[in-house]
Amino acid sequence: MATTSPSQQLLEKIVSLAKRRGFIFQSSEIYGGLNGCWDYGPLGVEMLRNLKEAWWRAMISRGDIEGLDASILMHPRVWEASGHVQNFSDPMVDCRECKSRYRVDHLFSEMSEKRLKAISKAANLESALSHTLVMESKDLTKEQLAEVLTSMVEKSSTLFAELVAKELIACPNCGRVGMLTEPRNFNLMFETYIGPVKDAANAVYLRPETAQGIFVNFMNVWQSARQKIPFGICQIGKSFRNEINTKNFLFRTREFEQMEMQFFCKRGMDEHLFESWRETRWNWWLALGMPEHKLRFHPHEKLAHYAKAAGDIEFEFPFGFGEIEGIHNRTDFDLTRHQEFSGKSMQVLDDETKEKYTPYVIETAAGASRGFMAFLCNGYKEETVNGEQRTVLRLHPFLAPIKVAVLPLVNKDGMPELAQSLERDLRKTMRSFYDDSGAVGRRYRRMDEIGTPFAVTIDSDTLHDQTVTIRERDSMQQVRIAMGQVKSYIAERITL
């Protein structure tokens, strides 16, 4: 029997509840499942839609952000321009002795300068440099040496193996020399083919991020929507990454949904806007019920090739802190690259100074799937009430898949009929649920477990004075109001 940590058990309970109640099923389960893919069940899809709706409204209601829904398949050149073709595949090697795996660039960057020099000599770096750069190897810094060597290894299929054979590269873990395999490329982008012929010339990628769909449409949106800089473009959609390993339920999957916004501004405003968006996005998570102590902002020290500043909003999952949203100052990198690769101008005119410039971009990239899981984990609580245990999902009412349950206290005296008619009426404006099976306490608990914030109960008083009780999920307190006010009472309390 495996020893399982409390946090592991917690995650297992959440996964189990998610399946039992119809939030999340494993993809293709009857065929044994598909690694790292999950399906949203009836309650899951409602909750996910609510989450995306909350985000969409927060973006669009500002007035300075336009929506977009770009195609998942894009021109292959997009990913050359974005740097994904080059940077999204990392050559990796394994140690035959101790089975450790390394990225080649990490291998080089961890080496001593002396070792790098020795390898440079063996790799005949000078001649490689002579026809590409004016520099000589002795002028290169340690970091530059590592970088050049990495790119040489990437270009040559045999170089790394030769260096290993000359016993110049040791495994950092076990220290054995000559045990590393040839580099293998791990391309993190999914590839498919346009048209019925599977041919390299027809290859396209499933987008690894939604951002590029926004960048390539920047000019279209700018001109058609009549927005003035600064303004943003936002988009919700699926992205795909062929991860080596999937992990932790919905957290690391190969197919996931993003909620991305790119805010275009003039250079000079970018640093202020980065801070401002960081705060705006932080507060958005809080407004949906995230407690501040479960969140943290993690600034990136090692920046990606496109970024000037970057950081993540992280949530404390049962397995530890994990990113739920990234905020990046992408500078003018993407637009500049697309201008270069497409030959189309990405510049705008400053009305005051009459100068043309390429806008800077602040990106906020939230994970819809990860956010969903974060709210599920955050909401899950086991409580003891009067000696009995109850499981409750403390979801913000806006996120809750079902807003209200309507229950006849007992199944007689016309209570079921009255309750059914109330439920039919509520159903027109909100997700509601009628339940008459078992004791009322059991029904309350069932609703707690799926996060339903309100339960309306029809009792004998209802029959003669048209009042009902409304029970609130978290406090379990009840108030009695006129049946005619139920709709407005709940509507007021399920808004953001």
Add this chain to the structure above:
RNA sequence: GCGGGAGUAACUCAGUUGGUAGAGUCACAGCCUUCCAAGCUGUUGGUCGCGGGUUCGAGUCCCGUCUCCCGCUCCA
């Protein structure tokens, strides 16, 4: 990709040295029940993850494979 653990009903699990699958919960149909899951009756549901092998006979033993979890690695 490596190492460890696990996979039996929708969920949580039991199943002895191999002898044609069980419990509780849930769900469903009723009964009971006037406010917080524990009453009664009945019912549905499993080729024991999948595929091979050994055997007269495999949930149980062996091999392969898939999936989930943990660690390493990875996470532009």
